Amino acid sequence: MNNLRRISPICKFSTTPEPSTTNPTNPLVQKALTPKTFTNASQLARHLSKNVLAHAPGRFVVLQKPYGVSCVGQVQANGGIFGNSVHDERKTERWAGTIREKPAEQIGVTISDCIQDLRKLLREPQLSFCTGLKRYLSGAIVLPCNDKDTNVLKECIRRMSADVEPPFMYNALAITVGRPPKNNGLVTGFATFRNVGKHKEYIFEERKVKKRQKSGKFAVEGHMSYKVLETKNGVSLVDFSVDKFARHLPRLMLTQMCAPILGDTIYWRRLAEVDGAPELISAGNRGHKIWIPRTLPEALELPNRSLLTSLPIYCHVYNTIFEDVGGHEAHGLVAAAKPPAHFLSMLEVLGLLPAYKEFKNKKEKPADTLETPVARSSGDFVF
Known part of the structure; x- marks a missing residue:
């Protein structure tokens, strides 16, 4: 899984020829890349x-x-409805990206x-x-x-949110980069923060969480059932149900299946191109060529760098x-x-x-x- 000797360190981005412009001319593509925004x-x-x-x-x-x-x-006092899910409350905001300290125009x-x-x-x-x-x-x-x-x-x-078996509370659709290895299945595991180099990242482990990890708020357990509806142009439409969205759980689960959500900048970067195919690598690894479906840059009229930095995250909770x-x-x-x-x-x-x-x-x-x-x-x- 993590055989880095085969991963090219030369360039983070695919060598596929990039479109000559970063502004798509197709009106449908423009609409797909531009969610509605609000000013006040x-x-x-x-x-x-x-x-x-x-x-x-x-x-x-x-x-x-x-x-x-x-x-x-902003980060809610005492973790909101669910309470703090991070062990050290003093580090909660720093680990979460310090939402409260962002300028108003960014929020x-x-x-x-x-x-x-x-x-x-x-x-x-x-x-x-x-x-x-x-x-x-x-x-x-x-x-x-x-x-x-x-x-x-x-x-x-x-x-x-405590249910361990379907039906779960949230039902959603996601456009994913690549395709899960199975047409459908059930994923159970937990998310936690781990040191990766000089910083921390969310990590997902597909196994049952230990009682001490859960009670001590070192980890958040979650469950997902999923079904692949279709795959075309190197991407898939996935129907999934989860019991919670805490700690990026659905995003981590789909990434674990080599199918990160299209536009999910953080976790798409964990998918390396190895011998022309996608392969999941460990969090924190840098310098590899990120896997991008060959037809995606042409379909979206975007260079690879924009694909990895500028897309919305295509995930919708339909009920x-x-x-x-x-x-x-x-x-x-x-x-x-x-x-x-x-x-x-x-x-x-x-x-x-x-x-x-x-x-x-x-x-x-x-x-x-x-x-x-x-x-x-x-x-x-x-x-």
């Missing part, structure tokens, strides 16, 4: 209010979180910034932020409209399951959202759109006709 809280609030996925008055509002927008924009507008405006626009005076999705994800988020339902959501998340949220008519809540325009455009550019449409049509059939239906009660809210 009022603009984002108006956008969110016009894209309400569902509204149970007085209880929940389901909104579509755009890609690239943080929910809070950008957040979902939390919009709450006041959303309360007025949606006529929900007690609307609050409870839990969301990572900045690099798009998908549905659920905002509670009262303190009681805030606690209901928190308890549901704590319970479901999130909240079990047992209670209510007179419902016991569960499924918050669902279609992929954003730039994600769909990238699927079209790379020839993966037919596979997505087939997948979408299957998911839209009644639950009892699906091969692997999501566990739901007859009274679920399906948002």
